Amino acid sequence: MKLDLTPEQAFFAGTTREFLADKAPTSLLRELRDDPAGFGREFWRQGADLGWTSLLVAEADGGGSVSGQGLCDLALVAFEFGRHAAPGPLTAANVVTAAVARSGTAEQKAELLPGLMSGARIGSWAYAEPRPFQRLGAVGLRARRAGGQYLLTGDKAPVEAAGQADLFLVTALLAAEGNEDGGTGGDRATSGGDGTGRGDRSGGTSGGDGTGRGDRSGGLLQFLVPADTPGVTVRPMRTLDITRRYGHVTFADAAVPDSAVLGEPGGAAAGDVERQLQIALVIQLAEMAGTMDRGLELTTEWLFNRYSFGRPLASYQALKHRFADMRAWLEAASAMADAAAQHVQEESGRAGEYVSAGKSFLGSCALEVLQECVQFHGGIGVTFEHDLHLYLRRATVDSQLYGTVADHRERLTAILEAADG
């Protein structure tokens, strides 16, 4: 959580905090474990009223931020989401809304933004793909020109809230004219690889498999695809999080018109994808910082209240020292989450570097700190009845999606090499 909030930001974050404490207590999260959606539409609409879905949209398009820095405001919401292990497709919704607001035509914005921002419609980014395209940035899904429209073929997974989404933002690879291949048999392209966010390169250096095989595609292209489009099927996946759901979306010659294309193909689309990835990572980092914050809060209480051998646990130096380290790591984690949000907000030249450094760091640090919290709790820390696992689940899910720690460490090295000339 940022240290220097404006009064408006503090009020805004407080409103979300109170709302989540009231509407998403941990007792309710446990009840939602078997709910196919993991969140209620009414809950989501109310959250939208609080601003969760419109911070990345300009006022002219019906959105608006609290501080003039919408992504920093959104990071405050994400931090509270982490602290409450809250339900609701926060990342999915905001990435799609921001993408439409950034690159959509006037018609697309008019048609889609009101519903997305009100929470009536749910959008989700279909970006990640199953093996063999599981590494960050690998895209196997093909878009082929046929009969004046595009045919999409391929698989996307995991896709957040796929079962509840009304609309998918699909990142695809444009099959070159006359290339009837259309399959997923070995061509691959990468996106979001250079981390500069300038969108001047369509193939990155990391995230692919490094085989350097020739790319016979015409570059990246993104589509806005209604979930009920013929040829689109959603298979629910089993997921680690207690309320956040993911699905496997299959596109089998799903036909979409030209008006479904978002933005421009090639370099511009790669820039859009990088921007979307950065936004998703900023939300993830703030959420992970929130899980750590809550985990340490629970553990502090436990250390003071739990007695053994006639002493509170907080009196044992073996535990005090480890806890001091954890507390210090939390400061670094919060600082990195904030710094990443600020760089992406400002679209600075170091935005790609900071999100990847943030993910490299928090992706391992948050998990280690939360597992230490479990260790301090002993047996109760690995039960379903205790709350700790709710935060550990959320942090673990965040750590593995939108690029693993290893993916981002390699991406960071590519960025350093590029900067080094």
Add this chain to the structure above:
Amino acid sequence: MAEDLDSFRQRLRGWLKENMPPADPRPAPYHQLSDPEELAQVAHHRELQRMLYDAGFAGIIFPKEYGGAGLTAAHQEVLNEEIVGYQYPTRIQVPTFSPCAAVIYEFGTEEQKRTHLPKILRGEEIWMQFLSEPGGGSDVAGAQTTAVRDGDEWVLNGSKIWTTGAWWADWGLCLARTNWDVPKHRGLSVFMLRIHQPGIDVHRIEMLNGSKEFCQEFLTDLRIPDTDRIGEVDGGWTVGTRWMYHEKSLGISHYFIRPAGSMRGVNPWAPTPLVVARQAGRLADPAGRQLVGEAHALKLAGQEGSLRISRGIAARRLGDQAAGMSRILTGLINTRLATINLELAGAAAVAWDEDDQTLGEMGVEFLMRQVRQISGGTIEMSRNAVSERLLGMPREARRDNDVAFREVPRSAPSR
């Protein structure tokens, strides 16, 4: 009204460009300098400090009446940004400006401040800490060096250790016991002393990497005037508490120059992991690339974390003891970075051809790794401070409170 930051930046930028020599892209590590080279470097740094002083850029946050610039922490951060790429007097930052000058500024008499602070800011006095003793490392309040009053003078006997560069420095800030018959923290006093005078023998200690910058001093019937005492007689721990605070806060202090993008505890001359990986041929190897990325992410996390902590303390949102968290972060991160460099360098870190000296140094640096968690007060002391004083956890049991220091069990002198 302080000069606004933008105009300060422009003025400073112009002056640096005109006057300051560019930084050596690959300066020799301190421990590889011969003694004459080291003395020449110290003399050069005194000149650099004098240049900064003459231009009004020395002691940014020290008041003008003591020779400082009378500006703010924000101005120091601007200087830290603009100085990148230029030489600056690295030998006269820590511990001269902090903790020493900071302590003199906070506790010195008007006369002491007017005598020493301008000379420090002009590069004429380089100060060192006469703090640790061979009989005890982290427990600095357990000092056994003794000062006995004799009229207007004090007579000091004992030994101090881990004094950086005492063989070429000018003055020392010395914590000594002035009363053995009261509890430990109530019998200490702080003195200023000239290092090179009869009664002080300076011995140099060779570290395992060949460095001889650390010294041990033997004080034998050393006489110093009472006017060189700082703070009250037997009230030295009031001074000492702030002294320790400044030492723990070096990663976030605004009393001295810390070029932006650098992290306290990281050797400024050390090659980055990217450079090590490239020279070691590890950049085509995913495992090597992941180590480089891990290192860079950790470095940024240490910087951003320390910045957040320092701003939190400055804005009074965090207590002073939060500085210990910065010390923990840099200690843990810097040791990991040393290990990463060893792993990247691999076999060449332990057996290297002459032209692979860079990689060979990674092995030596690894042997010195724990210094990052030892120097400036061990990381365990910070862990105690954070858990007990910041978080309010119960304090460790101790055997040295409420009993005359004379009665407290002590270790036998180790050297």
